[in-house]
Amino acid sequence: EALTREAKAAVRAAVENEQPFFLYMAHYAVHAPFQADPRFSEHYRDSGKTDPAQAFATLIEGMDKSLGDLLAQLDELQIAENTLVLFLGDNGSDAPLGHEHQVASAAPLRGRKGAHYEGGMRVPFIAAWARGHADNACQQRLPIAAGAIQPQLAAVYDLFPTVLAACDIRLPAGLPCDGQRLDRLLRGQSDPEHAQTFLMHYPHAPHRSDYFTVYRQGEWKVIYHYYPSPASEGSHYQLFNLERDPFESNNLAAREPQRLRDLMDGLREQLQAQGAQYPLAANGGPLEPQLPPPQL
Known part of the structure; x- marks a missing residue:
């Protein structure tokens, strides 16, 4: 909650100063050691899960509320149409459920954070404009298919060239770039040229x-x-x-x-x-x- 308040204050200040902003919001409470968020503890009291698993669930719900609060502020400040939202994890699930090499915390995938199986390597990724509008110039530069599921392989480092292009910024000369743009994938299309x-x-x-x-x-x-x-x-x-x-x-x-x-x-x-x-x-x-x- 403290991070959410600080993030909202920073966004509001940027808008009041008519400055573009980049917000990197890392909900580090969703990380061991898992300490329950008391605001949501009662929701999982009768779940039958262990105390660490219940604590983890409260942290996930807290993150969900935080994201909802941030999205609501974008609407309030009337900048939602011009704001690109990228939601992702930096590793597989670390929910305290089951063995680290079996189907458990990242079910139905096998493994969890730190494992060589897909449950440790695949991460959730959702991309969207905070409020879709087909006539918006920013959204025309980077259209995103609403409700689409993209099965083609991509990686976190592909976000760097994608965001630069969305902001109409050239890659600095001589700067190495491992990623490839996600434009076609975000439109819901396949991209045969993507690695x-x-x-x-x-x-x-x-x-x-x-x-x-x-x-x-x-x-x-x-x-x-x-x-x-x-x-x-x-x-x-x-x-x-x-x-x-x-x-x-x-x-x-x-x-x-x-x-x-x-x-x-x-x-x-x-x-x-x-x-x-x-x-x-x-x-x-x-x-x-x-x-x-x-x-x-």
Whole structure:
């Protein structure tokens, strides 16, 4: 609530001074340790959930109220039509429910924050003009399809060039930009030119998943485990088809050896292109991912 009050004051000051504004609103209460928001505790008292889960639910409801208050202020200040709202998370769900590598806190997806499964990697993302109006010049520059669901792959870093374009700002010369504009995707269309690859590299420990690299190419996803463990089914490799199996319940590594090898080639190339760091091997050198044999 304190953050909401400060955010509203900053927005009001910008409008009164006739200045454009960028508001980054991070509701960090939705984070461990989970301390219940007493305004909403009674709503979950009889839910049958654990105390931490009930506390988490109150924090989510508090965030929802905060966003509602901010949107109401945009209407009050008569700037809703000119205000682009982007709502997203920076990692998968961390709700204190179930095991971190199973279907639980991010159900129906497997895993949670910090995990190499989709429940730890996919994030909610909603884009909208605070009040839609087809004749608004800003909205004509970046039309957003109302009520559309976009299944095509995109990443958080795609927001940077998208927002610059919406504000009619050129990318500064010489500034690297990893992302691609989301214009066509936000219109509800497919974009064949948008990258269909994604790399997530975590060469560290300890966390809910340790020492891993994930590489996605279209509907296929490979997880490479630098140190096989029971959590990785005792193997370096896990391979999933996310279109047919978004819940990552069927490891295809043994049945699709050529597909696995092709994705591992892409994974290694991406790591090299990014100058990635690797875990340390027993001899002190870098422990780089290994290609699987032609047949497992």
